[in-house]
Amino acid sequence: MGERVVTVLPELRRRRAAPVDPKVALMRAIMAACKRQGVDNETRRAAQKRITGKNSMTDMTVAELIRLRDHFNRGWNGPKSQRPHVGKIRALWWSLYWIGAIERVDDEALNAFVKRQAHIQHINFLDHRGAMPVIEGLKAWLEREGVMWWSAEQLAGVVATGAMTSAGTPFSQAEADRHAVLSQLAARLDDAGLMNRLALYSWIGNAVGRPTLNQWTFSASELDQALRALGKKYRAHLAKEQRL
Template sequence: MASPSSDQRARLIQLIHIGATELGMDDDSYRQMLANIPQLEGARSVAKLSVPKLNIVLEHLKAKGFVVVPKTANPQRKLADDPQSKLIRHLWLSLHTAKKVRDPSEQALAKYVARLTKVDQLQWLDGRQAAVVIESLKSWLER
């Protein structure tokens, strides 16, 4: 089992590499940045750095504009709440109640919408696309 410090070390190295990528650094500029941090004493790689030195590198990247986004950030989008989206959701749930749809989830609805319109989220539908989905769901419900 990995120790907490090795887990922390691996996480810091991962964040440093993500930060360098997001800042658009190529390998040469990344290694030069490392060499220019006085506390690293000329190191050109993070592979053998201690946790405190890795924190110094991460803080250096943050000073250059890298923003760490916590894993706990909720990547889910807010549900569309416009009238057409509400109607689409209502029809979808009605199909589930009528046992014509097995999975009533928002993800299943999004897959159905994407299959019809090539648009992945209800929020992104324009009026014409929403009308296509609504009419499709209505005719499915009538069958």
């Protein structure tokens, strides 16, 4: 056998990556911002036309694209958990659902309400100031449904007792608001023959695994757990009624 000949190929030169067109990079950043904030294509195009006067991003200058990018990033202040007004709005919206006042809790329905109240296309674009008319509108709606929000005097009365929640925090407006919604939900369940409203807090204690004689010690998290459980119970009742 002849000697094996090994041919060594010359090392291929690495090609340098072509520089990214700044307009392409900006368009990608805009699309990413829209995706992150839940802005659909129709809303994005409307914003493009309003801000730059142009329908297509490909027709825009770099300066116009920067302006558009900054617009879509302006409403983003970090994760929703760091934006308490967004959480507040969603909690009130869900409260309307649990008591049977609305049928949809998806973002499309919520954003339609946000647009009517604040003239903002999407909840994620709301800052604290813009959130106020939305929050007040939702609380007024819940009040029309029978929710009795606590007065400042009622809240001060409980706070004056030194009440502490199981989370180790003083009783506050956050807990008071949840108690108000739970009271209305219990009343509706009582009217439907599904529970005794006077036994609400006994029921909550058993549901969260912490029976107590002091209802003011329930934390916001425990009250949320109770809202979901009782809300599902009431929604199931409403669904059954509709089938009859």
